[in-house]
Amino acid sequence: MQNDFTYNGIRARRARILFGIMAFLFGILGIRLYMLQIVEWEQYRIKSEKNTMQPVIIQANRGLIRDRNGIILVDNRPSYNISVIPPRFLANIEEGKCNGLLERLGQIVDLPCETITEKLQSPNRHYYDPINLKRDVDFEAISIIEENRYDFPGVEIQIEPRRGYPIFDTPSEISTESSHARHNASHSFPLAPHTLGYIGLINASQYSRLKTEGYRYDDHIGKRGIERLFEDRMRGHKGVKYIEVNARGREVGSFPEKTDPPIPGEDLSLTIDWRVQHAAEHAFADSMRGSLVAMHPQSGEIIAIVSKPGFHPRSIRDPKAWQLLQTDPSNPLLNRSLKGEYPPASVFKMITSVAALDMGILKADEYRLRPCTGGMVFGGRRFRCHNKRGCGTINMRQALVKSCDVFFYQLGLKVGIDNWHRYAAMFGFGELTNIDIASEGDGEARGLLPSRAYYKQRHGFLAGGNMLNLTIGQGELLATPLQVARYTSTLATGQLPTPHVIKGAQGETTSLPISKEVIKTVRSIMIDVVNSPGGTGHRARLPDIVVAGKTGTAQNPHGEDHAWFVAYAPAENPRIAIAVIVENGGSGGLVAAPIAQKTLEAYFEHALPKPKRTNELFVVNNQ
């Protein structure tokens, strides 16, 4: 036949070797079983009869989360759970029947008796584990159980660490301005809930995946944000102590020498400054939806990151509140800073300016383009300027200060979509920022930076009108607030940083191949936007510090315009770059700029060394 293989003799020999190996392995098992069950039987029989030792879990403290100055943002505090150890408790009741004992217990913990019997039958548990009937119960219920503990065999009170938010919980630490705002629901949230995230009960599929890693079926686990991303580092390692129990399961002794103390989780330090974060969150009015991202432009350290509306991380404990949050049309659970995609509007005009300046198409103070008459006709369509009366004959500086659209329509056509796309890509648009809390975490949106190829693919051709919309930051263009904040940093320094929230997680910084002069010129213009008389960004002025900024008002087909404002300061030596968006807020200069101003104010109030105002750089060039 084919070869040796089909010849049974050789196969049989190899089969005998395999069978021999198998027999050897089973021999090991057999010998070991014989040792355990026959030779050491006496010893194990005694152990089994005396097996009254039960392990009791000692929860490990979860790592704390601190801000950049070491101030604790998230800590642990005790809460009381009422729990039941089923084998001991069930001895007193018939299965599934609500008798007097269960009714009484139900009244105390405020749960219908059916819910209790259901909970007692949950399958995914280790038998010696207590089942939590109710978490976080008030003191009254605790004392009733404690007083009547002999009526409730197998019912126990357990202390469990719960996440606490000290800055929110102790009003004295919050400035007086906000203490009156505490009456307002949306203000009484802990800071940065989207970024910090929250912990919640482990769900069934997570449990079956993680049970070999020491999770219990009613453990808490990080569900979102930093709590989820750094779960492994922050959860610590549970300890265990052993108690001696009698036949009824009551504790009669302990084995202190066997105690294995818990190892607390690692603390995490963030780059966020809670004072700035606090000021930024409170700068948003309650009704506002939007986001703010402030970062250190050189290193990419995030100083404040806000997404509004917020939510209370503890809402996850309350199914009704959670349901409301999930169905809320304003989508409070969405992290708008990383995942909200908006047209960047006029704040994007600096891209066209940088491209034109760097390529030598137009100088900042040249009057070469046709005057703005409130609109221009292109390809048989009229494209309007937001200033209906027209801006007149202006140069680039004035065009940015007044945010003239017609000027940029013309400039955009001169630059062309390919160059425009190339410069915008340099500033990180259309790409992930690779912020440390996004990859493996809750993720971030990429935004959309259309190129010629994009239009070819979508529509088959690129219409000239598309470019006009892109150059003023409208059209298909989309960016996240984080991308816009990073772009602002890059305008401030000429370098594209990788943003990060965890202290010490600094990523790489890329220098842009753009001349220093261009950055300087754009800076002087952005200073004018805020500081010149009639500048659109005048609401972001600070008394002692030169702020450079740009407003934006994004047209929104579904409703009111989105208000944008970007800024960095001090202009001569940038230490903070900031991007603010207020959804449907209206005018950027009117709504978003004051939010940025309040945040900058808070930053410089605490920043050391105090920056000095340098008058030389304060150029008002508005002939």
Add this chain to the structure above:
Amino acid sequence: MNLSLFVRRDLDIGLLSAICLGIGVGITTIYSASYNWDLGLAGNIYEKQIIWALLGSIAMVITMVIPLKLFYAFAYVLYGLTVTLLILVLELGDRRWFNMGPIHIQPSEFAKITTVLVLARFLAYPNRDLTRARAFVPPLLLVLLPILLVFKQPDLGTALVFSILILPMFFWAGASLIHLFFLISPALTLICAFHPWMLVAMVLLLIGILFYERPRLFTASILLLVNLTVAIAAPYVWENKLHDYQKRRILTFLDPDMDKLGAGYQVIQSKIAIGSGGLTGKGFLEGTQTKLAFLPEQHTDFIFSVICEEFGLIGAFFVLVLFIFILWRALSIAVQTKNRFSSFTAIGLATILLFHIFVNIGMTIGIMPVTGLPLPFLSYGGSTLITNMILVGLLLNIYANRYEDY
């Protein structure tokens, strides 16, 4: 469709009855494991297991009547499908499962069988020259892909199943034991890398065997290079690249005693349950360890401990003999079948069973790490039971068509 299947001569009655017996013992033990003394009745999981067994029988019969030619023809397709599922489950599913309402579908279970099929198909090609190193490369790559994907889930136990699979199959294909030693040498080096003398001994052994065997220079240098890289990289990665929690996870895997609360506690309680069973056991439904709820996971991973406690050494040996019989049937099916592909398939399937049995029982008696691999046919769990019955269906199919060559 082969109707002669139902003729007595073509049905491996022995194997089939052994499987039925195993499942019966499993359901009985699950009943006992979920039995509550206080209530005087058992939970309903044994009923669920009966339903799984019925579904598994259907799956088994279907596998029995599909012509083996089809498995041969579609081996690569099936392999590609399950690998795609493994990738998808990492991306879309819950890393291990696809959740479809109450049903969890675990692609790594199916991947075990399709990997066996694809390896069998590769090795069955008549002129594989297994004296050359390059013949080992494609099957190694074929098996490495699912290993990496399963490891990423992370499911170390199942990843090990895939790794072990290739050794007996290579052996069956005619590879020499020395070549197999070369194959596992990086793994041995990894273990030895943390102890200087062990490492020296390992390197000397490797060099000695290289001199004795004298493979091609290229092969020998690759082999040495791989081993040296492992030896140098392993301690470095351990010291510098792993977080404390990651190290702890590996250490508790190797030594459950370190984790007094989790794996360590389970093993201690399991040993007490087994040891206290003695020769004849405490009797059905009389196991104190299990009934007083000291033993966790008693209906799934630690079901063997329940058998040992209630039926003693006699019960334990009965189960061992049952398993030896099943594996012996699988081996002799591999010997008897005329077809190379079927023969390799039978060897691969037998290996899957043997590895699960040895690691699971080894775990309950404290000589193997706690991996979470279930005991075939006995442990509670739908997807594993159905997969194992499909596996048996394949074996029965091969037996029925043992004289057919294609």
